[in-house]
Structures are given as structure tokens and as C-alpha cells.
Amino acid sequence: MNEMKKVAVIGTGVIGNGWIARFLGQGCDVIAFDPAEGAEEKTRQVVKSVWSSLEKLGLAADASMDRLTFVSTIEEAVQDADLIQENVPERVDVKKSVLTSIDQYAKPDAIIGSSTSGIMATTLQEGLQYPGRVIVAHPFNPVYILPLVELVGGEATTAQIIEQAKSYYKSVQMKPLVINKEIEGHVADRLMEALWREALHLVNDGVATTEEIDAAIIYGAGLRWAQMGPFLTFHLAGGEQGMRHMLEQFGPALKLPWTKLEAPELTDELKEKVIEGCESHAGDVTISELESKRNEFLVKLLDLVEDYWPESNV
Amino acid sequence: MNEMKKVAVIGTGVIGNGWIARFLGQGCDVIAFDPAEGAEEKTRQVVKSVWSSLEKLGLAADASMDRLTFVSTIEEAVQDADLIQENVPERVDVKKSVLTSIDQYAKPDAIIGSSTSGIMATTLQEGLQYPGRVIVAHPFNPVYILPLVELVGGEATTAQIIEQAKSYYKSVQMKPLVINKEIEGHVADRLMEALWREALHLVNDGVATTEEIDAAIIYGAGLRWAQMGPFLTFHLAGGEQGMRHMLEQFGPALKLPWTKLEAPELTDELKEKVIEGCESHAGDVTISELESKRNEFLVKLLDLVEDYWPESNV
Known part of the structure; x- marks a missing residue:
């Protein structure tokens, strides 16, 4: 019990x-x-x-x-x-x-x-x-x-x-x-929300469709983030010197206009683009079928990552 | 050949x-x-x-x-x-x-x-x-x-x-x-950069350590993002009505101060916090050991997701 x-x-x-x-x-x-x-x-x-x-x-x-x-x-x-x-x-x-x-x-x-x-x-x-x-x-x-x-x-x-x-x-x-400090959105949702706002801008500006943005995450960063978060991922991208080299090399990019800084207005047009994008991506597959598929996947993935997560003290 | x-x-x-x-x-x-x-x-x-x-x-x-x-x-x-x-x-x-x-x-x-x-x-x-x-x-x-x-x-x-x-x-x-429209940072790095900037703010403001932020991604969104990107993930979070319901329910949150809008100044203090956070998280494990572990994991994960990725037309 x-x-x-x-x-x-x-x-x-x-x-x-x-x-x-x-x-x-x-x-x-x-x-x-x-x-x-x-x-x-x-x-x-x-x-x-x-x-x-x-x-x-x-x-x-x-x-x-x-x-x-x-x-x-x-x-x-x-x-x-x-x-x-x-x-x-x-x-x-x-x-x-x-x-x-x-x-x-x-x-x-x-x-x-x-x-x-x-x-x-x-x-x-x-x-x-x-x-x-x-x-x-x-x-x-x-x-x-x-x-x-x-x-x-x-x-x-x-x-x-x-x-x-x-x-x-x-x-x-x-x-x-x-989390020891109270802020709106706590921690995880602030991170997700930052990515989400940028994604909405990319759709709004016609740079990419929702499906393309999903692919940009799945086939790249998403595969890494299931095992390591953004910090340890970049620690590895810095080569032998880790994060120290990474910040020297890519720190200056923080000054570049690489993200939009405000969330876009959620106009009806943007809403429809996003909804339509998801519905057409899902096609004939129902939400409940997608859920079953996701669940099977996550169960296997959790088994897999169990062996590979870096030890975490949190 | x-x-x-x-x-x-x-x-x-x-x-x-x-x-x-x-x-x-x-x-x-x-x-x-x-x-x-x-x-x-x-x-x-x-x-x-x-x-x-x-x-x-x-x-x-x-x-x-x-x-x-x-x-x-x-x-x-x-x-x-x-x-x-x-x-x-x-x-x-x-x-x-x-x-x-x-x-x-x-x-x-x-x-x-x-x-x-x-x-x-x-x-x-x-x-x-x-x-x-x-x-x-x-x-x-x-x-x-x-x-x-x-x-x-x-x-x-x-x-x-x-x-x-x-x-x-x-x-x-x-x-x-x-990608049919040229912008600085293309698509994937803009998304990663948005999350990264927010993560740096959270560290800078003392809300969470680098290791806690990594955990906030790994055990939550990261597991989902290895299979579905942000859009299809939210499509499923909306229940039977999918993204349409999701936007009705969480669209208004775009107006809330859930993310910082500018990248923080990369001060020496912030740099050290980030570097120290990664180094202490990695502990005695070398970058090259982390890489081997990551590679074994990614190879198995790629095998796994092969069966579960939603069909993508991109």
C-alpha cells in the first residue's frame, strides 16, 4: 500500500x-x-x-x-x-x-x-x-x-x-x-512558453508551418532533450572545454536578433493557421489514436532513458 | 556506393x-x-x-x-x-x-x-x-x-x-x-535560442540552477519532444478538440509575463554560474564519457522513434 x-x-x-x-x-x-x-x-x-x-x-x-x-x-x-x-x-x-x-x-x-x-x-x-x-x-x-x-x-x-x-x-x-522562488509560470512552462512564443512568430511570419517547426524539434533538439536538458546539451557542444568554450563561441549571438522578443498577437488568422496546421498534420488519425501511439512510445522511452540519464541530484 | x-x-x-x-x-x-x-x-x-x-x-x-x-x-x-x-x-x-x-x-x-x-x-x-x-x-x-x-x-x-x-x-x-524564407538563426536555432535565453534569465534571477532547468526539460517536455514537436504536443493537450481548445484555454496566457523578453546581459557572474552549474552537474564524468553515453542512448532512441514518429510530410 x-x-x-x-x-x-x-x-x-x-x-x-x-x-x-x-x-x-x-x-x-x-x-x-x-x-x-x-x-x-x-x-x-x-x-x-x-x-x-x-x-x-x-x-x-x-x-x-x-x-x-x-x-x-x-x-x-x-x-x-x-x-x-x-x-x-x-x-x-x-x-x-x-x-x-x-x-x-x-x-x-x-x-x-x-x-x-x-x-x-x-x-x-x-x-x-x-x-x-x-x-x-x-x-x-x-x-x-x-x-x-x-x-x-x-x-x-x-x-x-x-x-x-x-x-x-x-x-x-x-x-x-x-523551486525555491515563486514566479508566474514556474520554471518548465516558462521554458516551453519561450519556445512556443517563438514558434508562433515563425508561423505568423510565414517562415515555417507548424509541421515544419515540429520536425525542426523532433529530428534535432528533441532527441537530445529527452536525455539531457539545454545546459548539459550545450556543455557537450563545446568540445573538451565544455560550456566555457560554448559561451565564448556563442555568447555573442545573444546580441543578435535571433528571437522575437514579444509574443505575437493571437489574431484569428494566426489561430486558424495553427489549428489548420495541426489538423492537417494529424490527418485521419484521431487524437485518441495519437495518444495511444504517444503512450506506447513514452513507456518504451522511459525504460530506455532510465539507463542513460546522467545522475541528477535534483 | x-x-x-x-x-x-x-x-x-x-x-x-x-x-x-x-x-x-x-x-x-x-x-x-x-x-x-x-x-x-x-x-x-x-x-x-x-x-x-x-x-x-x-x-x-x-x-x-x-x-x-x-x-x-x-x-x-x-x-x-x-x-x-x-x-x-x-x-x-x-x-x-x-x-x-x-x-x-x-x-x-x-x-x-x-x-x-x-x-x-x-x-x-x-x-x-x-x-x-x-x-x-x-x-x-x-x-x-x-x-x-x-x-x-x-x-x-x-x-x-x-x-x-x-x-x-x-x-x-x-x-x-x-526553409523557404531566410531569417537569421533559421528555424531550429531560433526555437532553441528562445528557450536558452529564458533559461539564462532563470539562472540569472536565482530561480533555478542549470541542473534544475535541465531536469525541468528532461523529465517533462523533453520526453515528448523526442517524438512530437511543440505543436502536435499541445494538440494532444487540448483533449478531443485538440489545438482549437488549447488556444482557447491557454491563448490568454500569451499576455501574461511568463517569459522575459530580452536576453540577459552575459555578465562574468552569469557566465560563471552557468559554467559552474554544468561542471558540477557533470562531476567526475568527462565530456568524452558523457558523449559515449549520449551516443548509445541516441542510437537506441532513434531505433525506438522510427516506429512511433507521426508520419511527417516535410
Whole structure:
């Protein structure tokens, strides 16, 4: 049995369902709440459809799809939970209102992780009874496969709470990355967003299509980034002298106009280009077929990288 | 035998040597030139050390390390070559001076690919006798493994030259990405540079260490980007409605201050943080050990992704 006996998941969209699948696969009891019609049925369908990926990754001995319960109020969902994962829409007012209810009914020593991709923990903590236990715990899609979770405490959070949270997320086979300074977008999304903004500019300016940009990442940097991040990758590109040589050689390029500095206006025309680009790239293959293919790939890739990741202390 | 009988490689740094290894592995005769002392010995050592990776990727039947010749002038190197790959330092004056010599001695129908990561083909073509055949052919490190090569013609380049170049690079197992609009940094480096600039800001502001940033990529987006680029990845994050839903949900975040908009000043302090971060992350492992590990990983990963890449028309 997992060290977390009971987990609550509030909000069951793509991210919430991803968490549910991960928690179930790791042998937790999961209590879920989502007011949307048909939410329970949809979640059970998602869990069933990704279970084979979870099996390939390795299920906990006592893992079972049957350990999922849907309830009809936040109170019932959170009252006995050790960890509560919040995944409601990414709007400060919505998140704060839901967190206020969770705060009211949760055990004082429960940890409340918000999946927010951009909001700071201190903002989410304002006005709560036990603010310190509300932290950012930001996962990556598909949550049931990708191991990264960014943990960021707010002003009221103690080191002990972060340690407890780290231990919880590690117990469900994640790689918690503790970030000590709060900024909007945390770390991973800022990096992705920088690349994304530049990609939108390239499409907007007619330099490349979405499919060409995808190819420019897949066949080049993407292959390297699955094993090493941008820094260690460049450390190797510098030859025997590593990053020192790299910065001497390419540092001056920082002064060159190699990126656009502002995000482009998301005009209807740009939106259509991007949507059309993805839809035509995907062709007749449905999103769900793409997902199966991605999942099979990621499971094998995770096996592969296990042997090759440079040791990391984080 | 490869359709390119003879290839010339001018400049044998990390990139030039990467090209030599790829060309030899694909059964080409390679003639190399580099004025630096000990260049030939170093190149032969590199080729030898990466040959086992080339074997795992699949050598051409007639591939041999012995088909490499070093010569002592540009004239000898290029006079019989079908394809000439230029890899001298990334400075416009240096590149133009070397290209002027190559242009003088090469066969008129030879193709001259420059490995430049940032300079535009039209700039490189200025003042040459046969300018159209000089194109950007920008590869990615390690060149003997990563398949991406960006091809960009200049004002003098015809569609026929680009087609010929595409065919040449395909014959050495590459994925040529033809870019129809010239911009500094082409496409892939603009994307990488955007992420890199943001990463430097995060280090500069004390938000995360280089190792933490690497982890933020490896365990999350990097795993996805080895198979799908940023667009198709987000297409899947949007659920059944794909990119359309994604843009509705996260489009507004483009207005948020989620990235820094200017590259940070590369102060000595920032340089040291970055260098120290990489060196301490690498620890006792030498660059060359990291390279072997990376190569083994990439060879297996390439095998894996072969089955899972979404069909791409580019």
C-alpha cells in the first residue's frame, strides 16, 4: 500500500484524470469530485483506456481501478484525504473559491497541491485558514506517464511541508522538482512558453508551418532533450572545454536578433493557421489514436532513458 | 556506393568532424581540409571513437574509415567534389573569404553547403562566381547521429539546386528541412535560442540552477519532444478538440509575463554560474564519457522513434 492512504482529486479534466490514473496505478485510494455532468463515466473510461500503459510502466501490487470513488461534494472528497490535488480551470477566482472550500473541510495536516501552470502559491494561499499546506504541484501531460512535478511553496509554507509533499509525490514514482522562488509560470512552462512564443512568430511570419517547426524539434533538439536538458546539451557542444568554450563561441549571438522578443498577437488568422496546421498534420488519425501511439512510445522511452540519464541530484 | 561520389569537408571542428563521420559511414569518399596543426590526427581519432555508434545505426556496405583523405589546400579538397560542406568559424568575414576560395576551385555544378547556424545564404552568396549553389545546410550536434539538416537557399538559388541538395543529404540518411524564407538563426536555432535565453534569465534571477532547468526539460517536455514537436504536443493537450481548445484555454496566457523578453546581459557572474552549474552537474564524468553515453542512448532512441514518429510530410 502506498504511503498516502487516501488521495482526493478535485476537477477531472485532462490533468485531473491523468492524476487519477497515476494515483490508482500506484496503489492509492482515490476520491474524486467534479460537478460536470458525466464526469465519473468519462474518468472511468480514461482510466480504463490508459491502464495498459500503466501496466507496462509497472503497477503497484495493490493497484486497482476499483479503488476510485466519485462523490458529490468537496467536503466528502477531501475530509479523509492525505493529499488533495486541485485541477480546476486556470483562473485565479475559480481556483481560490475551490481552495477555500477544500481548506474548510480538509484535515489540518493534509497537503493540498494545485496543478496550476502559472499562478503563484502565495496568491492561492491568501485568506485561507491553513495557508501553508497549499502548494503548487504542477504536472505535465500525460500525468500518468511523465515523471516531472514542480513543487513551489508560498510565503506561508514551511520546509517541512515541502519535504512531506516531495515524499508523497516520489511515492507515486514522480520526480519532484522543488523551486525555491515563486514566479508566474514556474520554471518548465516558462521554458516551453519561450519556445512556443517563438514558434508562433515563425508561423505568423510565414517562415515555417507548424509541421515544419515540429520536425525542426523532433529530428534535432528533441532527441537530445529527452536525455539531457539545454545546459548539459550545450556543455557537450563545446568540445573538451565544455560550456566555457560554448559561451565564448556563442555568447555573442545573444546580441543578435535571433528571437522575437514579444509574443505575437493571437489574431484569428494566426489561430486558424495553427489549428489548420495541426489538423492537417494529424490527418485521419484521431487524437485518441495519437495518444495511444504517444503512450506506447513514452513507456518504451522511459525504460530506455532510465539507463542513460546522467545522475541528477535534483 | 553513395550517389555522391566525393564529398569535401572544409573546417574540422566538432561540426566538421561530425559531418566527416556521417559521410564515411554512408560510404562516401571524403576529402578534408583544415589548416590547424594536428587536425588530421584529431579527426581520425574522432571518427574511430564514434565508429561503433555508426555501426549500430547501420553502415553503408562500402563504408570505410580509410576513405578519408586530408589535403593541404582548399583547391585540392574541392576540385572533384560533388558536395562541399563548409564548417569554419561563425564569422561572416571568415566564412565569406573561405567560400570565395571554394567558389574559385569547385566544379560549377557542385553544391556548397554551409553549416552556419545563423548567417543567411544570400549574405554568403554575395560576390561569388556561381552564387546560387551556396546554401545553408545547418546540422545538429552530434551530426553523425541527429538526422535534422536545415536547407535554406539564397536569392540566387534555384528550386533545382535545393532539390539536388535535398537528395544528397537524404542519401546520407538525413531529414532535410527546406526553409523557404531566410531569417537569421533559421528555424531550429531560433526555437532553441528562445528557450536558452529564458533559461539564462532563470539562472540569472536565482530561480533555478542549470541542473534544475535541465531536469525541468528532461523529465517533462523533453520526453515528448523526442517524438512530437511543440505543436502536435499541445494538440494532444487540448483533449478531443485538440489545438482549437488549447488556444482557447491557454491563448490568454500569451499576455501574461511568463517569459522575459530580452536576453540577459552575459555578465562574468552569469557566465560563471552557468559554467559552474554544468561542471558540477557533470562531476567526475568527462565530456568524452558523457558523449559515449549520449551516443548509445541516441542510437537506441532513434531505433525506438522510427516506429512511433507521426508520419511527417516535410
